[in-house]
Amino acid sequence: MQDKRNRVLTGTHFEMGNWACTEGAIAAGCTFAAGYPITPASEVANHLAARLPRVGGTFLQSEDEISAVCAAIGASWAGCKAMTVTSGPGISLMQENIGFAVATETPLVIVDVQRLGPSTGVPSVGLAGDIVQVARGSHGDYQIIALCPESPQEMFDLTVQAFNLAETYRVPVFLMADGFIGHMREQIVIPPEGELAIKQRKIPAGSTSPLERRDFQDVDVAPMPVFGRGLQAHVTSSCHDEHGMRNLSDPAVMHQYVMRPIEKIRKHRDEFVQVQADHPEAKTALVSYGTVSRSARAAARLARRQGLDVGTLRLLTCWPFPDKEIRRLAAKVDNLLVVENNTGQLYPYIKAEAAHACRVAFLGPQTLGQIHDPEFILSHIKEMIA
Amino acid sequence: MSVSEHPLRKYTRRHITRTTTCPGCGIGTVSQAILRAIDELGLDMDDFVFVSGIGCSAWIPSPFYAADTLHTTHGRPIAFATGVKLGLPDKNVMVVSGDGDLTAIGGNHLIHAARRNVDLTVVLVNNGIYGMTGGQTAPTTPRGLTTITSPYGTMEHHFDIAPMVAAAGASFVARWTTYHPRQMTRSIKKGIQKKGFALIEAVSQCPVQYGKASKLGSAVRILEYFKENSVRIDKARAMEAEALAGKIIVGEWVDIAKAELTQEWTELRRKLREESECHKLI
Ligand SMILES: Cc1ncc(C[n+]2csc(CCOP(=O)(O)OP(=O)(O)O)c2C)c(N)n1
Ligand code: SF4
Ligand SMILES: [Mg+2]
Numbered sequence: 329m330q331d332k333r334n335r336v337l338t339g340t341h342f343e344m345g346n347w348a349c350t351e352g353a354i355a356a357g358c359t360f361a362a363g364y365p366i367t368p369a370s371e372v373a374n375h376l377a378a379r380l381p382r383v384g385g386t387f388l389q390s391e392d393e394i395s396a397v398c399a400a401i402g403a404s405w406a407g408c409k410a411m412t413v414t415s416g417p418g419i420s421l422m423q424e425n426i427g428f429a430v431a432t433e434t435p436l437v438i439v440d441v442q443r444l445g446p447s448t449g450v451p452s453v454g455l456a457g458d459i460v461q462v463a464r465g466s467h468g469d470y471q472i473i474a475l476c477p478e479s480p481q482e483m484f485d486l487t488v489q490a491f492n493l494a495e496t497y498r499v500p501v502f503l504m505a506d507g508f509i510g511h512m513r514e515q516i517v518i519p520p521e522g523e524l525a526i527k528q529r530k531i532p533a534g535s536t537s538p539l540e541r542r543d544f545q546d547v548d549v550a551p552m553p554v555f556g557r558g559l560q561a562h563v564t565s566s567c568h569d570e571h572g573m574r575n576l577s578d579p580a581v582m583h584q585y586v587m588r589p590i591e592k593i594r595k596h597r598d599e600f601v602q603v604q605a606d607h608p609e610a611k612t613a614l615v616s617y618g619t620v621s622r623s624a625r626a627a628a629r630l631a632r633r634q635g636l637d638v639g640t641l642r643l644l645t646c647w648p649f650p651d652k653e654i655r656r657l658a659a660k661v662d663n664l665l666v667v668e669n670n671t672g673q674l675y676p677y678i679k680a681e682a683a684h685a686c687r688v689a690f691l692g693p694q695t696l697g698q699i700h701d702p703e704f705i706l707s708h709i710k711e712m713i714a
Numbered sequence: 715m716s717v718s719e720h721p722l723r724k725y726t727r728r729h730i731t732r733t734t735t736c737p738g739c740g741i742g743t744v745s746q747a748i749l750r751a752i753d754e755l756g757l758d759m760d761d762f763v764f765v766s767g768i769g770c771s772a773w774i775p776s777p778f779y780a781a782d783t784l785h786t787t788h789g790r791p792i793a794f795a796t797g798v799k800l801g802l803p804d805k806n807v808m809v810v811s812g813d814g815d816l817t818a819i820g821g822n823h824l825i826h827a828a829r830r831n832v833d834l835t836v837v838l839v840n841n842g843i844y845g846m847t848g849g850q851t852a853p854t855t856p857r858g859l860t861t862i863t864s865p866y867g868t869m870e871h872h873f874d875i876a877p878m879v880a881a882a883g884a885s886f887v888a889r890w891t892t893y894h895p896r897q898m899t900r901s902i903k904k905g906i907q908k909k910g911f912a913l914i915e916a917v918s919q920c921p922v923q924y925g926k927a928s929k930l931g932s933a934v935r936i937l938e939y940f941k942e943n944s945v946r947i948d949k950a951r952a953m954e955a956e957a958l959a960g961k962i963i964v965g966e967w968v969d970i971a972k973a974e975l976t977q978e979w980t981e982l983r984r985k986l987r988e989e990s991e992c993h994k995l996i
Contacts, residue, residue, distance in 0.1 A: 334990065360801055382986050386800045386979055390793070391826040398790045399797030402765070405784060406801025428787050539729055555782040556802045558760040560727070562777055564785035574777060574785075 335383050336521040345480035345509040346371035348516045349439055350379060352487025353411055355518065357526055358437070359385035360403035360410040362396040364418060367451035368507035369441035372413040393418035397425045397438070404434050405563060407554040409491055413439035415507075416458045417448065419465070426500055427466035431565035433544055433589060435494035435529055435552070438462075439487070439503045441510040444697050453697045454506030456618050459673040462502045463647045469586055471593040473600070474502040474647040476617040480514045486644070492527040493600055497549055497592060504646065506669070508619045508699060531557070538562050538571045545570045545588035547595050593648055600645065603653045607632070607639030612663040612713060615654070615678060617643040620669040620693075620700055627667075627705035638709055646674060651681050658682035663712050666690045667705060687712065722749040725759055727780045734773055738933030740892040740918030744839055745774045747895050747916070748810065751902035762806045765795040767820060769812035769846045770920070771839035789819030792827045795834050803976040806835065806906055813840040813854040817873050821853070828882035828911045832975040835905040835912045840875060841920035842928075849923035856960070861927045876915045880967040885910025885974070887967035891917040891940035894964060901966060910974045917962055 336355045341347075349372050353361070361380060363373035377387040386403075390396040396412045404410040414422070419440055429436045444450040445457045462474055473493050475486045483505055490501040530551040532541050536558055543553045543561060550570070553561035562572040567585045575581040605613075606625065616624040621642045631638040641657050643650055658664060664686050666675045675690040682688045691708050693700050726749075735741045752759070764775035768788035776785040786794045791809045799807040809816075816824050816838050827834060843861065844850040850863040853873045860867050876889040886908040888901035898916055905912030919925070919936035930936050940962065947965030950958060 360797065362797065381979070381982050382990070384983055384987075388796065388800060391822055394790065395793040395796070395823055395826070398786065398793035399800070402784065402794035402797025402799075403801040404797075405782075406763075406798045408801045410797070410801075424787055425790065537728075555763045555784075555798060556805050559782065560759075560780055561782045562727075562785075563783065564776060565787065566785065 336518060336524065338518050338520045341516045341518065342513055343480065343516055344371060344511055344513050345477070345483040345505060346441065346511065347375055348480045348484040349413070349487045349503065349505065350375040351518060352484040353437070353491065354379050354383055355521075355524055356409065356488045356491035358409045358411055358491060359383070360400065360408035361385070361412065362388040362390045362399040362403075363413045364390050364393050364396050366415045366418050368443055368454070368510045369413050369415045369439065371510070372439055372441065376413070393421040394425065397422040397429070400436055401425065401429050401432070401434050404436055405555050407556065409435070409495065411437040411439065413441070415441050415443045415451070416445045416461075419458055419461060423466045427468060427470065428565040429500045430466070430470040430472065430589060431585070432563050433498040433550070433552070434500065435498050436500040437487070437490045437494050437503065438500055439505065442504065442506040450697060452507055452511070454508035454510070454619060454669070455697060456504065456506055456620070456669045456673065459504065459646060459670065462504065469590065471590045472500050472502060472647055473497070473593065473645070474504050476504045476644060476646050477509060478619055478621045478642065479509060480512055480516050483509060484516055484518060488524060488526075492525070495527045495529045497596060498529065498552055499589070499593065502647075504618060506619055532559065536560055538573070542570045543572050544568065545584055547588060547592045549592060597648050601648060601650050601653065602644040603650050604642045604644060605639060609660070610637045610639030611661055612636070612638045612665070612709060613657055613661045614638065614640045614665050614667050614705065614709070615643070615657070616640065616667040617646050617674070618669060620667055623700040623702050623705060624667045626702035627709065630702055630706050631709050636709065636713065649674070649677050654678055654681040655685070658685040661686050664688045665709060665712055667700060669693060669699060671696070722746060722753065725749045725752065725780055726778045730778050733778070735770060736922045738919070738921040739770070740841065740920070740933070741771055741774060741839065743892040743895050744771075744837065744898070744916045744918055745778070747898040747902055748774065748808070748837060750899045751906060754899070755903055755906060757806070757906070762808060763798050763802065765791045765798060765807065765809045767791040767811040767815035769815045769844070771810065771812035771841070771845070771918075772815060774810045774839070775808070789815050790823065792816065792820060792823040792834065792836065796827060796832050799832055799834055799976055800979065803980060807833070808906070809834055809836040811838065812845065813838060813842065813875070814844045814852045817853045817875060824879065825882040828879050828884040828913070830975045831883055831885055831910045831972060833909055833911065835902070835908070835914070837902065837914050837916055838875060839916050839918050841918045841924055843920055843924045845920045845923050849927055859927055876913065876967050879913045883911070884913050884968060885972055886912035886969050888913070888965065889915040889917065889967070890964050891944055891962060892919055893937050893940040893944065897964070904969065908969075909977065910972060
């Protein structure tokens with residue numbers, strides 16, 4: 329079905345983050361997207377609706393976000409690289425079936441262009457309020473992958489990466505954008521197609537009986553028995569064994585059903601967890617992720633200009649939580665200031681890894697709904713150092 | 715002594731040797747009607763993807779059918795199936811689930827799939843109650859019936875599913891009871907062959923929960939009730955509303971041809987491809 333023409337729009341563009349996200353998805357080989365209109369994510373779906381049919385794909389405007397995530401999961405099992413895109417209220421509606429994707433090890437990209445909440449909140453204002461809900465919002469214990477872009481360019485780059493991770497590890501991957509970078513226009517460079525490393529899921533060959541295959545629960549990622557190839561795949565989100573067969577009585581199977589998909593991510597996390605440091609030898613570090621990282625870097629620059637020894641660490645991957653990377657940083661610094669565009673969603677996780685080794689403090693925006701002013705961050709750096 | 719195998723056994727997974735339904739449940743009849751329809755059409759199970767939700771009825775294809783099966787969450791099988799069908803336009807995608815699953819929690823997906831006219835075959839098992847969770851009122855429970863969550867009798871009115879889905883835009887809609895397995899099989903065959911959204915409402919007995927609530931008790935008495943109270947749609951059209959109270963209208967509501975979603979998508983992609991080729995030549 330895939331039509332290669334016009335897939336990768338190689339060149340330099342001046343466009344919105346939401347446009348870049350769509351082009352990242354298309355470049356990564358996405359052939360199915362479903363979504364329901366919502367600010368500030370709508371432009372991604374709007375643009376997908378125009379672009380997908382031109383590259384052999386399909387776009388479904390669903391009746392709600394529950395239907396969107398379910399259809400995307402169904403399309404993924406049909407063999408498509410699939411995605412859905414929404415904002416916080418839509419994520420809330422999707423939660424039950426995000427758990428379904430986790431339990432059935434379905435490759436899926438979910439773009440969350442976050443907005444100020446709770447509830448209907450403020451649609452067009454970016455606030456990173458969904459960081460915990462995408463990791464913990466569906467019931468039960470599980471692990472997903474989430475990436476945090478800080479610019480329109482990264483909405484392209486990290487969307488490509490999100491598809492690659494979803495296909496490689498058979499897991500839902502979230503792109504945690506927000507209304508600010510979704511709507512921000514900046515230069516976006518799309519490389520030539522040959523320079524993009526694109527990953528495809530593995531599909532089992534041979535046996536048509538799931539009992540003779542291992543379709544699930546391999547920490548090294550089981551090949552995915554996609555539909556329509558005579559594999560007689562048995563897919564259920566209820567507790568199942570490695571063949572996909574339901575088993576609601578054996579405690580060993582229950583343990584494996586919960587643990588293996590988690591262990592799969594844990595085992596491979598070093599292959600993909602990404603953080604970015606500047607001035608790594610500084611004794612004070614600002615830790616941040618997403619849009620606010622831009623302010624954090626600007627504040628550190630201001631501080632250094634005033635002779636203060638300040639660096640930054642940016643989390644490009646927020647889930648699985650970069651625990652090792654935080655521990656490594658904490659061992660080197662005296663002060664660690666956590667700068668988040670919310671009321672402190674990753675702060676408890678960061679503190680748990682760092683507080684034994686250095687001073688840790690949190691700084692949310694002065695006014696929620698407005699990105700931190702670098703001067704505001706600087707005044708808090710000074711307070712902490714003093 | 716030779717033991718002969720059930721003629722439909724070839725369509726089920728070899729290692730599954732027992733079902734989960736209660737004795738006398740109508741689910742077995744509906745399941746046989748589905749497999750017989752596939753058998754009579756001479757289709758291969760590899761050409762199907764079966765999608766089901768949550769409830770006793772949703773266990774019809776999963777884990778039993780030797781095909782790709784997707785057992786989804788409560789109420790959502792049609793939403794999942796829409797994605798499967800759009801991704802695999804050449805396969806027959808069949809949804810099998812209960813009345814609670816498809817008309818209560820999943821009611822919105824049902825009417826929207828009919829409106830889109832996406833080529834799915836939906837076999838909706840209507841036993842008038844929530845079987846699996848222990849006999850609660852469903853949107854299909856007749857008014858006045860005493861159930862575990864309506865201990866003083868239901869005060870609400872019930873959905874009339876077949877005409878509702880017909881009004882929502884389906885290409886094929888039929889309703890039969892488990893007293894009509896041959897007619898049900900025939901309608902399922904038509905539903906599979908229909909290019910468009912097809913609904914077969916299978917009114918079925920739940921002797922355990924509905925049997926208790928209705929005081930009809932056994933499967934046989936419910937089947938007798940179906941027999942005595944079923945009215946063919948052509949006859950029903952000539953009857954007064956009063957005479958139809960408490961009756962089960964059976965037959966086919968719609969059987970039409972209209973633009974179908976996956977075909978529309980295939981056509982759009984073809985057109986855009988040609989357009990871009992032309993563009994290149996110029
Ligand atoms: C979100 C959610 N809510 C509730 C349930 C519990 N539940 C399981 S089956 C069922 C009712 C099924 O009724 P129906 O679809 O009529 O199927 P039947 O058992 O009667 O065949 C319910 C409410 C669930 N699994 N998920
Ligand atoms: S509870 Fe009712 S519907 Fe469920 S298996 Fe038993 S008889 Fe059938
Ligand atoms: Mg029911």
